[in-house]
Amino acid sequence: MEFIDLKTQYQCLKERIDQRIHKVLDHGHYIMGPEVQELEIELANYVGVKYAITCANGTDALQLAMMAFEIGEGDAVFVPTFTFFATAEVVSFAKATPIFIDSDAQTFNIDPEKLEEEILKTIREGKLVPKAIIAVDLFGLPADYPKIEAIAKKYNLKLIEDAAQGFGGSINGKMAGSFGDIATTSFFPAKPLGCYGDGGAIFTNDDNLADLLRSYRVHGKGIDKYDNIRIGVNSRLDTIQAAILLEKLAAFPHELQLRNEAAKAYTEALNKKFITPFVPDGYVSSWAQYTIVSNDRDALMATLKGNGIPSMIYYSKCMHEQTAFLNLNQKGLAVAERLSGNVFSLPMHPYLEKHDLSRISEVLLSCTVDDAQ
Ligand SMILES: *Cc1c(COP(=O)(O)O)cnc(C)c1O
Numbered sequence: 001m002e003f004i005d006l007k008t009q010y011q012c013l014k015e016r017i018d019q020r021i022h023k024v025l026d027h028g029h030y031i032m033g034p035e036v037q038e039l040e041i042e043l044a045n046y047v048g049v050k051y052a053i054t055c056a057n058g059t060d061a062l063q064l065a066m067m068a069f070e071i072g073e074g075d076a077v078f079v080p081t082f083t084f085f086a087t088a089e090v091v092s093f094a095k096a097t098p099i100f101i102d103s104d105a106q107t108f109n110i111d112p113e114k115l116e117e118e119i120l121k122t123i124r125e126g127k128l129v130p131k132a133i134i135a136v137d138l139f140g141l142p143a144d145y146p147k148i149e150a151i152a153k154k155y156n157l158k159l160i161e162d163a164a165q166g167f168g169g170s171i172n173g174k175m176a177g178s179f180g181d182i183a184t185t186s187f188f189p190a191k192p193l194g195c196y197g198d199g200g201a202i203f204t205n206d207d208n209l210a211d212l213l214r215s216y217r218v219h220g221k222g223i224d225k226y227d228n229i230r231i232g233v234n235s236r237l238d239t240i241q242a243a244i245l246l247e248k249l250a251a252f253p254h255e256l257q258l259r260n261e262a263a264k265a266y267t268e269a270l271n272k273k274f275i276t277p278f279v280p281d282g283y284v285s286s287w288a289q290y291t292i293v294s295n296d297r298d299a300l301m302a303t304l305k306g307n308g309i310p311s312m313i314y315y316s317k318c319m320h321e322q323t324a325f326l327n328l329n330q331k332g333l334a335v336a337e338r339l340s341g342n343v344f345s346l347p348m349h350p351y352l353e354k355h356d357l358s359r360i361s362e363v364l365l366s367c368t369v370d371d372a373q
Helices: 006-027 034-047 058-068 085-091 111-124 143-155 207-217 239-270 297-306 322-329 334-342 352-365
Strands: 051-055 075-080 097-101 131-134 158-162 182-186 200-204 292-294 343-347
Touching: 006 034, 006 111, 006 239, 034 051, 034 200, 051 058, 051 207, 058 085, 058 158, 058 182, 058 200, 058 207, 075 085, 075 111, 085 097, 085 131, 085 322, 097 111, 097 322, 111 131, 111 143, 131 143, 143 158, 200 207, 239 352, 297 343, 297 352, 322 334, 334 343
Parallel strands: 075 097, 075 131, 131 158, 158 182
Antiparallel strands: 051 200, 182 200, 292 343
């Protein structure tokens, strides 16, 4: 059994993907070919924003956002401590300071109340200038944007949605990738919408930001890449990856439905014995991960492994506990610390068979767990 079964997905889409790749090989525009533009239009339509700007990966997408907002030394950027490293890395790479925020115990996403407390504390201390918030759609569930957008507005902060895991999710029909001033995503193969290498995209409704991001993406270009009006980077999406993504995006709405059916089956089987994912009313998750909570994580994962079932821990360390961030000396993020100690993720992908789903649940239910929660 695979944790994320990309091979079966390829077998299902093989003919169409192969044809698309061959079209690129035939026309030979390997960089910024017509598929890139076609994909950017399709992505913007799907997400419901004016502009989608593709780039080399999800980390670059966040870094380009930092550049577009001129975030740098002396600035504070508020990020969840329970996330993938890249979310916080780009802040430090821009020479700004990440301020880590604790998680909501139910959704695992950034806790809006703690966010506001930390913003006020930073203002009171007066050492750093609060500049931006990066909210993450962890495991596919959109963060609490109604509350976070209000906080960003109140304190005049830029809001970036890190939808690397959230692509396909929504809140009352508004798609992930459409929240905040800029949203970013990743097409790393294992993400809900993945390509066959590295890839990423940035979403915005703002004309000026879109122009700026397109310039930064190609060496700070002006009229063309040999007219350089600012210092930028080289962060383009390959045409072949765009071609693959066009076919994968066409299949994505159906896959999203299959992911949600798999999640529903897990929850129905497991929620009496385990803490299963919480999806607030009106929210749709893209189920980048199906993550449960248990004090007996190690024993459960060992039993799964013994039955040939893979499981993973996302994430066993919070950002404030990472060696690279120990110098920031941020403490007291108790909810996230507890989560990192007892969450684990089960196989999740659109091609998960019903009998595999039942077997995984049966193995978990057969374990005697010591969950005094
Ligand atoms: C994967 C991921 C990224 C980085 O994306 P890459 O394409 O791997 O650079 C950023 N943020 C989150 C939350 C992610 O899960």
